[in-house]
Amino acid sequence: MAVKLYLHIGYPKCGSSTVQEALYINRxxxxxxxxxxxxxxxxxMTRRSRYRFPIGHIFAAAQIVRGGGEVDLEPDFRxxxxxxxxxxxxxxxxxxxxxxxxxxxxHVAVAQKYFDCQVIAYLRRQDDWMLSSWxxxxxxxxxxxxxxxxxxxxxERDSIYRDTVESYLAAFGAERVHVxxxxxxxxxxxxxxxxxxxxxxxxxxxLEVAKSRNVSFSAELANTLKESAYLFDNPHDNALTxxxxxxxxxxxxxxxxxxxxxxxxxxxxxxxPENDWLENTVFAxxxxxxxRAVPEEEDEAALAAKRARDLPxxxxxxxxxxxxxxxxxxxxxxxxxxxxxxxLD
Numbered sequence: 511m512a513v514k515l516y517l518h519i520g521y522p523k524c525g526s527s528t529v530q531e532a533l534y535i536n537r538x539x540x541x542x543x544x545x546x547x548x549x550x551x552x553x554x555m556t557r558r559s560r561y562r563f564p565i566g567h568i569f570a571a572a573q574i575v576r577g578g579g580e581v582d583l584e585p586d587f588r589x590x591x592x593x594x595x596x597x598x599x600x601x602x603x604x605x606x607x608x609x610x611x612x613x614x615x616x617h618v619a620v621a622q623k624y625f626d627c628q629v630i631a632y633l634r635r636q637d638d639w640m641l642s643s644w645x646x647x648x649x650x651x652x653x654x655x656x657x658x659x660x661x662x663x664x665x666e667r668d669s670i671y672r673d674t675v676e677s678y679l680a681a682f683g684a685e686r687v688h689v690x691x692x693x694x695x696x697x698x699x700x701x702x703x704x705x706x707x708x709x710x711x712x713x714x715x716x717l718e719v720a721k722s723r724n725v726s727f728s729a730e731l732a733n734t735l736k737e738s739a740y741l742f743d744n745p746h747d748n749a750l751t752x753x754x755x756x757x758x759x760x761x762x763x764x765x766x767x768x769x770x771x772x773x774x775x776x777x778x779x780x781x782x783p784e785n786d787w788l789e790n791t792v793f794a795x796x797x798x799x800x801x802r803a804v805p806e807e808e809d810e811a812a813l814a815a816k817r818a819r820d821l822p823x824x825x826x827x828x829x830x831x832x833x834x835x836x837x838x839x840x841x842x843x844x845x846x847x848x849x850x851x852x853x854l855d
Contacts, residue, residue, distance in 0.1 A: 513594045514601035515587075515625030516710045517618060519678070520610030521671060523642045524632040524692050525702045530605050532703045532720035534561050539717055540603075545710070546594055548604035552586040554593050564606045568614065575613050584620040591624035603710060615677035627686055629678050630709050632702065633671050633788070634692040635801050637777040641768045649732040650747060652739030659773060669784040675792060689792035693801040771805040778804050 520526045533540070537547045537555045547555040550562030571581045594602050602625070609618060610631060621627050634642070644658045653661075678687050688709055690697065697705035707714035735750075742750065769777075778785075789798055 512624070512626040513591060513599055515591075515621055515627045516601060516603045517609065517621070517627060517629045518603065518605035518706070519614070519629060519631050519674075520607030521631055521633055521639075521674065522607045522610055523639055523646060524607075524634045526605065526607035526632075528702055528720055529706050530561075530563050532706070532717070533563075533603060533605060534559075535720060536717045540712065541597075541599075543712065544598070544600040545712060546597065546599045546602040548590065548602055552590050552604075554590070554597065554599075554602070564604060565608055568606045568608045571617065572608065572611065572613065575617075581617055582620075583617050584623070587618075587621040587624050601710065610674050612673040612677040615674070615681040619681035622682070627682060628709075629682050629687045630706070631675070631678070631687070631689045632692045633689060635778070636670050636781040636784070637769055637774045639670060640777060645732040645768070647745035649736040650739060650742035650745045652736050654736060655733065655768065659777065663777060663780040668780070670781065672784050672787055675788070679791075684792075687792070689788070691793060691796055691798065691801045693798075695800045696796050696798070771807050775804045778802065 518526070518529060533547045534555070537559065538557050540547060541555075548564055549555045549559050550564060550566055552564055552567060567586075571583065574581050590602060590604075608614070633639075640659060640662065641655070644653075644655050648658050649655075675687070675689060690705060690709070692702065694700040698708040699705065703720055704714060707717070785798075785802055789796075789802075
């Protein structure tokens with residue numbers, strides 16, 4: 511009987527890093543249960559493995575595909591299957607959110623030659639996904655949240671997930687593709703990791719509880735940082751944001767809604783046809799009333815109350831300015847020392 515392979519393909523900004531944290535901190539316990547966790551080079555993780563998943567491996571393949579080249583992932587899956595069989599494993603879990611792209615489906619489908627494959631994907635409602643995406647990547651281009659929403663809903667995209675889901679359904683078949691709404695009422699135990707353990711057949715009762723990882727910045731911080739897009743080499747440059755993480759607790763600590771009621775209604779109306787398709791194709795049996803719900807218009811009293819609640823976050827912005835000033839001052843001192851040592855002052 512073939513070893514099972516659970517391909518957790520994301521979707522990006524849909525809790526993948528939290529699932530990966532759970533896999534990593536429990537990799538030894540999972541191995542004892544007969545489940546291997548796939549590492550950065552498609553090898554099986556061990557106790558000594560670093561926190562690395564095959565994201566870089568898939569990214570390199572994506573670059574080749576985008577450049578018009580050919581990619582063959584069959585040797586990777588063949589070797590992985592051989593190692594899993596030698597280790598006596600009943601299943602392997604491979605998690606890489608950048609497999610959640612249409613091009614990847616046909617390339618990872620070759621794994622079916624060596625494994626009994628199951629594909630798992632989590633999808634977040636589009637308004638929350640857009641806010642999280644902007645606060646993770648797009649603000650680093652200097653783009654405002656309003657501009658990002660206008661660009662996407664103004665005709666650039668009429669779907670977020672459909673192309674990927676269709677590609678995986680075509681490559682693996684509906685019986686092997688499990689698409690889950692990232693919504694507490696729709697997940698086992700109202701929890702992402704608990705739901706993931708259920709989907710993979712893992713008894714998670716004795717496993718360590720994972721903390722959320724890769725949490726996007728609050729809208730307020732991202733809105734401030736977008737004014738200085740030159741600080742980032744690209745949307746995936748996390749040097750500055752990682753520094754801020756190390757210095758204070760803002761990231762994840764102040765999570766304002768970021769979107770107005772009107773913006774949420776606009777986004778969800780734009781993606782209504784995609785949600786109809788998802789509901790009829792892969793979300794059958796789910797009550798999506800919470801996932802698709804849109805808020806009523808905020809009245810002036812509610813907006814005033816919200817502004818009052820948000821005022822303390824200005825202290826955080828002041829701290830951010832002070833931190834950046836301190837960093838610039840430190841860099842200036844380093845430059846002066848180097849110039850002096852070279853006789854250039």
